[in-house]
Amino acid sequence: CRVPFVLLLYWYLKKSCWVCFGSESDDITAVWIRPCRCRGTTKWVHHNCLMRWVDEKQKGHSYTKVHCPQCNTEYVITFPPFGKFCGIIQTVDRMIYKASPLIATGVLLGSVYWTAVTYGAITVMQVLGHKEGLDMMERADPLFLLIGLPAIPVGLVLGKMIQWDEYLLRVWRRHAHKLGILNYLFPMNTYGTVRPTQPHEAPAREIKFTRVFCGAMLFPTIATIVGKLGFRKVDGNLQRSFLGGIAFVAIKGILKIYLKQQIYSRLGQRRITNYEHTDSGTPT
Amino acid sequence: MSSIAATRVQRELKDINSEECSGQNIRIELMNDQFEHLKGEIIGPPGTPYQGGKFKLSIHIPETYPFNPPKVKFETKIWHPNISSVTGAICLDILKDQWAAALTLRTVLLSLQALLSAAEPDDPQDAVVAKQYKDNNSLFYKTAKFWAQIYAEAPGPTDTDCMDKLKKVTEMGFYRDPSLRALSSNSWNLADALDNIG
Numbered sequence: 372c373r374v375p376f377v378l379l380l381y382w383y384l385k386k387s388c389w390v391c392f393g394s395e396s397d398d399i400t401a402v403w404i405r406p407c408r409c410r411g412t413t414k415w416v417h418h419n420c421l422m423r424w425v426d427e428k429q430k431g432h433s434y435t436k437v438h439c440p441q442c443n444t445e446y447v448i449t450f451p452p453f454g455k456f457c458g459i460i461q462t463v464d465r466m467i468y469k470a471s472p473l474i475a476t477g478v479l480l481g482s483v484y485w486t487a488v489t490y491g492a493i494t495v496m497q498v499l500g501h502k503e504g505l506d507m508m509e510r511a512d513p514l515f516l517l518i519g520l521p522a523i524p525v526g527l528v529l530g531k532m533i534q535w536d537e538y539l540l541r542v543w544r545r546h547a548h549k550l551g552i553l554n555y556l557f558p559m560n561t562y563g564t565v566r567p568t569q570p571h572e573a574p575a576r577e578i579k580f581t582r583v584f585c586g587a588m589l590f591p592t593i594a595t596i597v598g599k600l601g602f603r604k605v606d607g608n609l610q611r612s613f614l615g616g617i618a619f620v621a622i623k624g625i626l627k628i629y630l631k632q633q634i635y636s637r638l639g640q641r642r643i644t645n646y647e648h649t650d651s652g653t654p655t
Numbered sequence: 656m657s658s659i660a661a662t663r664v665q666r667e668l669k670d671i672n673s674e675e676c677s678g679q680n681i682r683i684e685l686m687n688d689q690f691e692h693l694k695g696e697i698i699g700p701p702g703t704p705y706q707g708g709k710f711k712l713s714i715h716i717p718e719t720y721p722f723n724p725p726k727v728k729f730e731t732k733i734w735h736p737n738i739s740s741v742t743g744a745i746c747l748d749i750l751k752d753q754w755a756a757a758l759t760l761r762t763v764l765l766s767l768q769a770l771l772s773a774a775e776p777d778d779p780q781d782a783v784v785a786k787q788y789k790d791n792n793s794l795f796y797k798t799a800k801f802w803a804q805i806y807a808e809a810p811g812p813t814d815t816d817c818m819d820k821l822k823k824v825t826e827m828g829f830y831r832d833p834s835l836r837a838l839s840s841n842s843w844n845l846a847d848a849l850d851n852i853g
Contacts, residue, residue, distance in 0.1 A: 389756060389757040390659075390663075390721060390722075390756045390757075391659050391662065391663050391721070392662075392663050392666040392667065392670075393662070393666075412757075413757045420659070420756075423659075423722060424722055424756050427719070427722040427723070440753075440754075440755030440756070440757065441755060441757055
Protein backbone atom coordinates (compact mmCIF):
# COMPACT_ATOMS: atom_id res chain seq x y z
CA CYS A 372 0.00 0.00 0.00
CA ARG A 373 1.31 3.43 -0.87
CA VAL A 374 0.56 6.62 0.92
CA PRO A 375 0.70 9.78 -1.20
CA PHE A 376 3.70 11.94 -0.44
CA VAL A 377 1.53 14.98 0.24
CA LEU A 378 -0.37 13.05 2.90
CA LEU A 379 2.89 11.97 4.53
CA LEU A 380 4.10 15.60 4.56
CA TYR A 381 0.78 16.66 6.06
CA TRP A 382 1.10 14.05 8.83
CA TYR A 383 4.63 15.15 9.49
CA LEU A 384 3.77 18.81 9.79
CA LYS A 385 0.48 18.58 11.62
CA LYS A 386 0.62 18.61 15.36
CA SER A 387 -0.94 15.65 17.10
CA CYS A 388 -0.76 15.02 20.84
CA TRP A 389 0.63 11.57 21.61
CA VAL A 390 -1.42 11.37 24.78
CA CYS A 391 -4.93 12.39 23.75
CA PHE A 392 -4.41 12.10 19.96
CA GLY A 393 -6.02 15.52 19.56
CA SER A 394 -4.87 17.82 16.76
CA GLU A 395 -4.58 21.58 16.60
CA SER A 396 -8.07 21.99 15.24
CA ASP A 397 -9.62 20.21 18.22
CA ASP A 398 -8.65 22.82 20.77
CA ILE A 399 -7.02 25.99 19.55
CA THR A 400 -6.31 27.32 23.04
CA ALA A 401 -4.26 24.32 24.23
CA VAL A 402 -0.52 24.81 24.89
CA TRP A 403 1.78 22.57 22.83
CA ILE A 404 5.32 21.51 23.75
CA ARG A 405 7.99 19.24 22.34
CA PRO A 406 9.83 18.09 25.46
CA CYS A 407 12.13 15.40 24.04
CA ARG A 408 14.16 14.20 21.07
CA CYS A 409 11.17 12.46 19.45
CA ARG A 410 10.21 13.35 15.88
CA GLY A 411 7.19 12.53 13.80
CA THR A 412 3.99 11.45 15.51
CA THR A 413 5.35 11.67 19.05
CA LYS A 414 7.10 15.01 18.68
CA TRP A 415 4.27 17.20 19.95
CA VAL A 416 2.20 16.84 23.07
CA HIS A 417 -0.24 19.02 24.97
CA HIS A 418 1.36 20.53 28.05
CA ASN A 419 -1.60 19.48 30.19
CA CYS A 420 -1.64 15.95 28.81
CA LEU A 421 2.08 15.49 29.48
CA MET A 422 1.63 16.95 32.97
CA ARG A 423 -0.93 14.26 33.71
CA TRP A 424 1.38 11.55 32.32
CA VAL A 425 4.19 12.87 34.55
CA ASP A 426 1.85 12.86 37.57
CA GLU A 427 0.88 9.28 36.78
CA LYS A 428 4.55 8.21 36.59
CA GLN A 429 5.61 10.08 39.73
CA LYS A 430 2.76 8.74 41.84
CA GLY A 431 2.82 11.69 44.22
CA HIS A 432 6.61 12.05 44.53
CA SER A 433 6.93 15.34 42.70
CA TYR A 434 10.74 15.22 42.51
CA THR A 435 11.04 11.82 40.80
CA LYS A 436 12.66 12.04 37.38
CA VAL A 437 10.45 11.12 34.42
CA HIS A 438 11.72 10.05 31.00
CA CYS A 439 10.05 10.02 27.61
CA PRO A 440 8.78 6.45 27.13
CA GLN A 441 9.81 6.56 23.47
CA CYS A 442 13.22 8.24 23.28
CA ASN A 443 14.14 8.08 26.98
CA THR A 444 14.97 11.79 27.23
CA GLU A 445 14.54 13.09 30.73
CA TYR A 446 11.84 15.73 30.91
CA VAL A 447 13.12 19.00 32.32
CA ILE A 448 10.55 20.20 34.81
CA THR A 449 11.05 23.68 36.28
CA PHE A 450 9.28 25.00 39.31
CA PRO A 451 8.39 28.66 39.74
CA PRO A 452 10.70 30.34 42.30
CA PHE A 453 9.77 29.58 45.85
CA GLY A 454 9.33 32.43 48.34
CA LYS A 455 12.10 32.73 50.96
CA PHE A 456 9.68 32.32 53.84
CA CYS A 457 8.19 29.15 52.38
CA GLY A 458 11.71 27.85 51.74
CA ILE A 459 12.65 28.28 55.40
CA ILE A 460 9.46 26.57 56.59
CA GLN A 461 10.12 23.66 54.22
CA THR A 462 13.73 23.28 55.38
CA VAL A 463 12.71 23.30 59.04
CA ASP A 464 9.94 20.83 58.30
CA ARG A 465 12.37 18.47 56.56
CA MET A 466 14.90 18.70 59.37
CA ILE A 467 12.25 17.80 61.94
CA TYR A 468 11.09 14.94 59.74
CA LYS A 469 14.61 13.53 59.53
CA ALA A 470 15.46 14.10 63.20
CA SER A 471 12.34 12.55 64.76
CA PRO A 472 13.26 8.89 64.36
CA LEU A 473 16.70 9.57 65.83
CA ILE A 474 15.26 11.44 68.80
CA ALA A 475 12.61 8.79 69.40
CA THR A 476 15.25 6.04 69.37
CA GLY A 477 17.42 8.09 71.70
CA VAL A 478 14.61 8.63 74.19
CA LEU A 479 13.73 4.93 74.11
CA LEU A 480 17.34 3.80 74.64
CA GLY A 481 17.79 6.46 77.34
CA SER A 482 14.79 5.27 79.29
CA VAL A 483 15.93 1.65 79.06
CA TYR A 484 19.37 2.75 80.31
CA TRP A 485 17.96 4.69 83.27
CA THR A 486 15.67 1.83 84.17
CA ALA A 487 18.73 -0.42 84.24
CA VAL A 488 20.63 2.09 86.42
CA THR A 489 17.72 2.32 88.86
CA TYR A 490 17.39 -1.44 89.02
CA GLY A 491 21.13 -1.73 89.66
CA ALA A 492 20.95 0.79 92.51
CA ILE A 493 17.98 -0.95 94.11
CA THR A 494 19.79 -4.28 93.85
CA VAL A 495 22.92 -2.87 95.50
CA MET A 496 20.83 -1.52 98.40
CA GLN A 497 18.96 -4.77 98.71
CA VAL A 498 22.06 -6.94 98.79
CA LEU A 499 24.29 -4.73 100.91
CA GLY A 500 21.53 -3.38 103.10
CA HIS A 501 19.83 -0.02 102.69
CA LYS A 502 22.32 2.17 104.56
CA GLU A 503 25.50 0.40 103.52
CA GLY A 504 24.40 0.38 99.90
CA LEU A 505 23.73 4.13 99.89
CA ASP A 506 27.06 4.81 101.57
CA MET A 507 28.95 2.73 99.06
CA MET A 508 27.31 4.39 96.09
CA GLU A 509 27.99 7.86 97.48
CA ARG A 510 31.65 7.06 97.91
CA ALA A 511 32.06 5.45 94.48
CA ASP A 512 33.24 7.25 91.33
CA PRO A 513 30.15 8.52 89.43
CA LEU A 514 31.51 7.18 86.12
CA PHE A 515 31.91 3.75 87.69
CA LEU A 516 28.31 3.90 88.90
CA LEU A 517 26.97 4.96 85.48
CA ILE A 518 28.61 1.93 83.88
CA GLY A 519 28.51 -0.52 86.78
CA LEU A 520 24.87 -0.13 87.87
CA PRO A 521 23.28 -0.88 84.47
CA ALA A 522 25.73 -3.76 84.08
CA ILE A 523 24.03 -5.50 87.03
CA PRO A 524 20.73 -6.41 85.26
CA VAL A 525 22.61 -7.21 82.04
CA GLY A 526 24.94 -9.53 83.93
CA LEU A 527 22.02 -11.19 85.72
CA VAL A 528 20.25 -11.93 82.44
CA LEU A 529 23.43 -13.23 80.82
CA GLY A 530 24.17 -15.41 83.85
CA LYS A 531 20.68 -16.78 83.80
CA MET A 532 21.14 -17.83 80.21
CA ILE A 533 23.88 -20.31 81.14
CA GLN A 534 22.11 -23.65 81.33
CA TRP A 535 24.52 -25.31 83.71
CA ASP A 536 21.97 -27.90 84.86
CA GLU A 537 21.51 -29.18 81.31
CA TYR A 538 25.24 -29.56 80.98
CA LEU A 539 25.53 -31.32 84.32
CA LEU A 540 22.70 -33.69 83.41
CA ARG A 541 24.33 -34.60 80.14
CA VAL A 542 27.71 -35.23 81.75
CA TRP A 543 26.03 -37.32 84.42
CA ARG A 544 24.08 -39.41 81.90
CA ARG A 545 27.27 -40.15 80.06
CA HIS A 546 29.11 -41.34 83.17
CA ALA A 547 26.14 -42.63 85.19
CA HIS A 548 27.24 -46.25 85.21
CA LYS A 549 30.34 -45.31 87.22
CA LEU A 550 28.30 -43.89 90.11
CA GLY A 551 26.57 -46.82 91.72
CA ILE A 552 25.03 -45.17 94.76
CA LEU A 553 23.37 -42.33 92.94
CA ASN A 554 21.53 -44.75 90.71
CA TYR A 555 19.41 -45.78 93.69
CA LEU A 556 18.22 -42.23 94.06
CA PHE A 557 17.90 -41.48 90.39
CA PRO A 558 17.22 -44.71 88.51
CA MET A 559 18.92 -44.65 85.15
CA ASN A 560 18.67 -48.09 83.60
CA THR A 561 15.82 -50.30 84.58
CA TYR A 562 15.82 -53.53 82.69
CA GLY A 563 13.28 -53.76 79.92
CA THR A 564 12.99 -50.06 79.38
CA VAL A 565 12.91 -48.55 75.98
CA ARG A 566 15.14 -45.52 76.02
CA PRO A 567 13.50 -42.52 74.38
CA THR A 568 15.68 -41.68 71.46
CA GLN A 569 14.58 -38.41 70.03
CA PRO A 570 13.72 -35.87 72.74
CA HIS A 571 16.85 -36.04 74.85
CA GLU A 572 19.32 -36.43 72.04
CA ALA A 573 17.99 -33.10 70.78
CA PRO A 574 19.81 -29.97 71.89
CA ALA A 575 18.96 -28.35 75.21
CA ARG A 576 15.57 -26.66 75.50
CA GLU A 577 15.28 -23.31 73.87
CA ILE A 578 15.79 -20.28 76.05
CA LYS A 579 12.50 -18.55 76.64
CA PHE A 580 13.25 -14.86 76.99
CA THR A 581 10.42 -13.83 79.31
CA ARG A 582 11.28 -16.61 81.71
CA VAL A 583 14.97 -15.79 81.70
CA PHE A 584 14.16 -12.10 82.21
CA CYS A 585 11.81 -12.66 85.15
CA GLY A 586 14.17 -15.15 86.77
CA ALA A 587 17.14 -12.82 86.44
CA MET A 588 15.29 -9.77 87.75
CA LEU A 589 13.90 -11.60 90.79
CA PHE A 590 17.16 -13.37 91.61
CA PRO A 591 18.68 -10.71 93.94
CA THR A 592 15.44 -10.51 95.96
CA ILE A 593 15.26 -14.27 96.31
CA ALA A 594 18.96 -14.47 97.20
CA THR A 595 18.47 -11.87 99.96
CA ILE A 596 15.42 -13.66 101.39
CA VAL A 597 17.10 -17.08 101.33
CA GLY A 598 20.20 -15.54 102.91
CA LYS A 599 18.19 -13.97 105.72
CA LEU A 600 16.25 -17.18 106.40
CA GLY A 601 19.04 -19.71 106.10
CA PHE A 602 22.24 -17.96 107.12
CA ARG A 603 21.27 -15.84 110.09
CA LYS A 604 24.56 -16.49 111.86
CA VAL A 605 26.69 -15.15 109.02
CA ASP A 606 27.88 -11.57 109.52
CA GLY A 607 27.46 -8.99 106.80
CA ASN A 608 24.55 -8.54 104.41
CA LEU A 609 26.67 -9.14 101.31
CA GLN A 610 28.02 -12.47 102.50
CA ARG A 611 24.55 -13.58 103.61
CA SER A 612 22.95 -12.69 100.27
CA PHE A 613 25.84 -14.32 98.44
CA LEU A 614 25.42 -17.58 100.32
CA GLY A 615 21.65 -17.37 99.93
CA GLY A 616 22.03 -16.96 96.18
CA ILE A 617 24.35 -19.94 95.88
CA ALA A 618 22.08 -22.08 98.03
CA PHE A 619 19.02 -21.13 96.00
CA VAL A 620 20.72 -21.85 92.66
CA ALA A 621 22.03 -25.19 93.92
CA ILE A 622 18.68 -26.36 95.35
CA LYS A 623 16.78 -25.24 92.29
CA GLY A 624 19.29 -26.95 90.00
CA ILE A 625 19.12 -30.22 91.88
CA LEU A 626 15.31 -30.22 91.83
CA LYS A 627 15.30 -29.49 88.15
CA ILE A 628 17.77 -32.27 87.38
CA TYR A 629 15.75 -34.67 89.54
CA LEU A 630 12.50 -33.81 87.75
CA LYS A 631 14.10 -34.16 84.34
CA GLN A 632 15.60 -37.48 85.21
CA GLN A 633 12.24 -38.73 86.46
CA ILE A 634 10.54 -37.62 83.25
CA TYR A 635 13.28 -39.28 81.26
CA SER A 636 13.03 -42.62 83.01
CA ARG A 637 9.21 -42.48 82.99
CA LEU A 638 9.39 -42.00 79.25
CA GLY A 639 11.48 -45.14 79.08
CA GLN A 640 8.87 -47.20 80.89
CA ARG A 641 5.93 -46.39 78.66
CA ARG A 642 3.81 -49.27 77.46
CA ILE A 643 1.34 -49.47 74.65
CA THR A 644 -1.74 -51.38 75.79
CA ASN A 645 -3.41 -54.13 73.83
CA TYR A 646 -6.64 -53.32 72.09
CA GLU A 647 -9.54 -54.83 74.02
CA HIS A 648 -12.54 -56.03 72.08
CA THR A 649 -15.82 -54.93 73.61
CA ASP A 650 -19.08 -56.37 72.38
CA SER A 651 -21.19 -53.41 73.27
CA GLY A 652 -19.28 -50.73 71.47
CA THR A 653 -18.70 -50.47 67.78
CA PRO A 654 -15.16 -49.73 66.76
CA THR A 655 -14.78 -46.25 65.42
CA MET B 656 -15.44 7.71 32.04
CA SER B 657 -13.11 10.67 31.76
CA SER B 658 -13.32 12.73 28.63
CA ILE B 659 -9.68 12.15 27.62
CA ALA B 660 -10.18 8.39 27.61
CA ALA B 661 -13.45 8.54 25.67
CA THR B 662 -12.27 10.98 23.04
CA ARG B 663 -9.03 9.15 22.56
CA VAL B 664 -10.67 5.77 22.11
CA GLN B 665 -13.04 7.40 19.64
CA ARG B 666 -10.12 8.79 17.63
CA GLU B 667 -8.28 5.48 17.75
CA LEU B 668 -11.29 3.59 16.45
CA LYS B 669 -11.68 6.09 13.63
CA ASP B 670 -8.02 5.57 12.69
CA ILE B 671 -8.30 1.78 12.74
CA ASN B 672 -11.39 1.81 10.55
CA SER B 673 -9.90 4.30 8.10
CA GLU B 674 -6.65 2.36 7.91
CA GLU B 675 -5.82 2.04 4.25
CA CYS B 676 -3.59 -0.94 4.66
CA SER B 677 -5.98 -3.32 6.42
CA GLY B 678 -3.89 -6.39 5.77
CA GLN B 679 -2.96 -6.64 9.42
CA ASN B 680 -5.72 -9.06 10.34
CA ILE B 681 -6.85 -7.20 13.43
CA ARG B 682 -10.28 -5.85 14.32
CA ILE B 683 -11.73 -3.80 17.13
CA GLU B 684 -15.44 -3.37 17.76
CA LEU B 685 -17.50 -1.47 20.27
CA MET B 686 -19.65 -3.53 22.60
CA ASN B 687 -22.06 -0.64 23.20
CA ASP B 688 -21.85 3.13 22.90
CA GLN B 689 -19.74 3.31 26.06
CA PHE B 690 -16.05 3.16 25.34
CA GLU B 691 -15.20 1.10 28.41
CA HIS B 692 -15.57 -2.35 26.91
CA LEU B 693 -14.34 -3.26 23.48
CA LYS B 694 -14.05 -6.48 21.57
CA GLY B 695 -10.96 -7.25 19.60
CA GLU B 696 -10.01 -10.00 17.23
CA ILE B 697 -6.66 -11.07 15.86
CA ILE B 698 -5.96 -13.67 13.22
CA GLY B 699 -3.28 -16.23 14.04
CA PRO B 700 -0.17 -15.31 12.07
CA PRO B 701 1.09 -17.69 9.34
CA GLY B 702 3.92 -20.04 10.19
CA THR B 703 2.59 -20.58 13.72
CA PRO B 704 0.30 -23.26 15.17
CA TYR B 705 -2.31 -20.50 15.47
CA GLN B 706 -2.36 -19.84 11.69
CA GLY B 707 -5.76 -18.70 10.48
CA GLY B 708 -7.43 -18.97 13.89
CA LYS B 709 -9.72 -16.17 15.01
CA PHE B 710 -8.79 -15.16 18.54
CA LYS B 711 -11.27 -12.96 20.35
CA LEU B 712 -10.07 -10.52 22.98
CA SER B 713 -11.88 -8.54 25.63
CA ILE B 714 -10.53 -5.03 26.07
CA HIS B 715 -11.36 -2.94 29.10
CA ILE B 716 -10.45 0.75 28.93
CA PRO B 717 -9.68 2.07 32.43
CA GLU B 718 -10.84 5.47 33.59
CA THR B 719 -7.24 6.65 33.46
CA TYR B 720 -6.56 5.60 29.86
CA PRO B 721 -4.19 6.44 28.13
CA PHE B 722 -2.14 7.05 31.28
CA ASN B 723 -2.63 3.43 32.24
CA PRO B 724 -2.73 0.48 29.85
CA PRO B 725 -5.97 -1.13 28.69
CA LYS B 726 -6.81 -4.45 30.36
CA VAL B 727 -6.72 -7.06 27.65
CA LYS B 728 -7.32 -10.79 27.86
CA PHE B 729 -8.08 -13.63 25.51
CA GLU B 730 -11.70 -14.69 25.33
CA THR B 731 -10.84 -17.55 22.99
CA LYS B 732 -8.98 -20.35 24.73
CA ILE B 733 -5.39 -20.60 23.56
CA TRP B 734 -2.36 -22.81 24.30
CA HIS B 735 0.54 -20.37 24.61
CA PRO B 736 3.35 -19.98 27.19
CA ASN B 737 2.55 -16.31 27.87
CA ILE B 738 -1.22 -16.66 28.02
CA SER B 739 -3.10 -18.49 30.76
CA SER B 740 -4.87 -21.51 29.31
CA VAL B 741 -7.51 -21.14 32.05
CA THR B 742 -8.26 -17.43 32.31
CA GLY B 743 -6.80 -15.99 29.12
CA ALA B 744 -4.67 -13.52 31.12
CA ILE B 745 -1.74 -12.19 29.12
CA CYS B 746 1.85 -11.65 30.22
CA LEU B 747 3.11 -8.80 28.04
CA ASP B 748 5.28 -5.94 29.27
CA ILE B 749 3.51 -3.17 27.36
CA LEU B 750 0.26 -4.16 29.09
CA LYS B 751 1.99 -3.65 32.43
CA ASP B 752 4.91 -1.42 33.39
CA GLN B 753 6.18 -0.76 29.87
CA TRP B 754 2.97 0.92 28.78
CA ALA B 755 3.37 4.32 27.10
CA ALA B 756 0.61 6.73 26.26
CA ALA B 757 1.82 6.82 22.67
CA LEU B 758 0.86 3.17 22.27
CA THR B 759 -2.59 2.46 20.92
CA LEU B 760 -5.12 -0.33 20.89
CA ARG B 761 -3.89 -1.07 17.38
CA THR B 762 -0.27 -1.41 18.48
CA VAL B 763 -1.39 -3.55 21.42
CA LEU B 764 -3.21 -5.95 19.11
CA LEU B 765 -0.26 -6.02 16.72
CA SER B 766 2.03 -6.79 19.66
CA LEU B 767 -0.25 -9.64 20.69
CA GLN B 768 -0.05 -10.98 17.15
CA ALA B 769 3.72 -10.76 17.40
CA LEU B 770 3.56 -12.56 20.74
CA LEU B 771 1.75 -15.44 19.01
CA SER B 772 4.65 -15.63 16.55
CA ALA B 773 7.39 -15.39 19.16
CA ALA B 774 6.61 -16.73 22.62
CA GLU B 775 8.75 -15.86 25.64
CA PRO B 776 8.89 -19.16 27.57
CA ASP B 777 11.32 -17.68 30.12
CA ASP B 778 8.74 -15.17 31.30
CA PRO B 779 5.68 -17.42 31.35
CA GLN B 780 2.11 -16.80 32.34
CA ASP B 781 1.19 -20.48 32.12
CA ALA B 782 4.01 -22.57 33.60
CA VAL B 783 2.68 -25.88 32.29
CA VAL B 784 2.58 -24.64 28.71
CA ALA B 785 5.97 -22.98 29.03
CA LYS B 786 7.53 -26.22 30.28
CA GLN B 787 6.06 -28.17 27.38
CA TYR B 788 7.24 -25.47 24.95
CA LYS B 789 10.81 -25.87 26.18
CA ASP B 790 10.93 -29.64 26.81
CA ASN B 791 8.89 -30.99 23.92
CA ASN B 792 8.37 -28.32 21.29
CA SER B 793 6.80 -30.61 18.69
CA LEU B 794 4.18 -31.74 21.20
CA PHE B 795 3.57 -28.10 22.08
CA TYR B 796 3.08 -27.28 18.40
CA LYS B 797 0.62 -30.14 17.96
CA THR B 798 -1.34 -29.14 21.07
CA ALA B 799 -1.46 -25.42 20.24
CA LYS B 800 -2.65 -26.21 16.72
CA PHE B 801 -5.34 -28.54 18.03
CA TRP B 802 -6.55 -25.88 20.48
CA ALA B 803 -6.66 -23.29 17.67
CA GLN B 804 -8.73 -25.69 15.58
CA ILE B 805 -11.09 -26.54 18.41
CA TYR B 806 -11.61 -23.03 19.80
CA ALA B 807 -10.52 -20.54 17.13
CA GLU B 808 -11.81 -22.16 13.94
CA ALA B 809 -8.32 -22.55 12.56
CA PRO B 810 -8.44 -24.36 9.20
CA GLY B 811 -6.96 -27.75 8.38
CA PRO B 812 -7.63 -31.37 9.33
CA THR B 813 -7.58 -32.01 13.05
CA ASP B 814 -5.13 -34.47 14.56
CA THR B 815 -7.04 -37.77 14.75
CA ASP B 816 -5.08 -39.06 17.75
CA CYS B 817 -5.90 -35.94 19.77
CA MET B 818 -9.53 -36.01 18.65
CA ASP B 819 -9.93 -39.68 19.63
CA LYS B 820 -8.49 -39.12 23.08
CA LEU B 821 -10.62 -36.04 23.65
CA LYS B 822 -13.70 -38.00 22.61
CA LYS B 823 -12.80 -40.85 24.96
CA VAL B 824 -12.55 -38.51 27.93
CA THR B 825 -15.71 -36.55 27.15
CA GLU B 826 -17.66 -39.77 26.65
CA MET B 827 -16.84 -40.61 30.27
CA GLY B 828 -18.95 -37.61 31.22
CA PHE B 829 -16.32 -34.87 31.64
CA TYR B 830 -16.80 -31.45 30.08
CA ARG B 831 -14.78 -30.64 26.99
CA ASP B 832 -12.68 -27.74 28.34
CA PRO B 833 -11.28 -29.47 31.45
CA SER B 834 -10.81 -32.68 29.45
CA LEU B 835 -8.75 -30.93 26.80
CA ARG B 836 -6.74 -29.04 29.41
CA ALA B 837 -6.01 -32.24 31.32
CA LEU B 838 -4.91 -34.09 28.17
CA SER B 839 -2.75 -31.18 27.02
CA SER B 840 -1.13 -30.76 30.44
CA ASN B 841 -0.32 -34.47 30.66
CA SER B 842 1.39 -34.95 27.29
CA TRP B 843 -1.79 -36.50 25.83
CA ASN B 844 -1.41 -39.49 28.14
CA LEU B 845 -4.94 -40.74 28.71
CA ALA B 846 -4.35 -42.35 32.12
CA ASP B 847 -2.44 -39.37 33.53
CA ALA B 848 -5.05 -36.96 32.21
CA LEU B 849 -7.86 -38.90 33.89
CA ASP B 850 -5.94 -38.82 37.17
CA ASN B 851 -5.49 -35.06 37.03
CA ILE B 852 -8.74 -33.91 35.50
CA GLY B 853 -10.60 -31.18 37.30
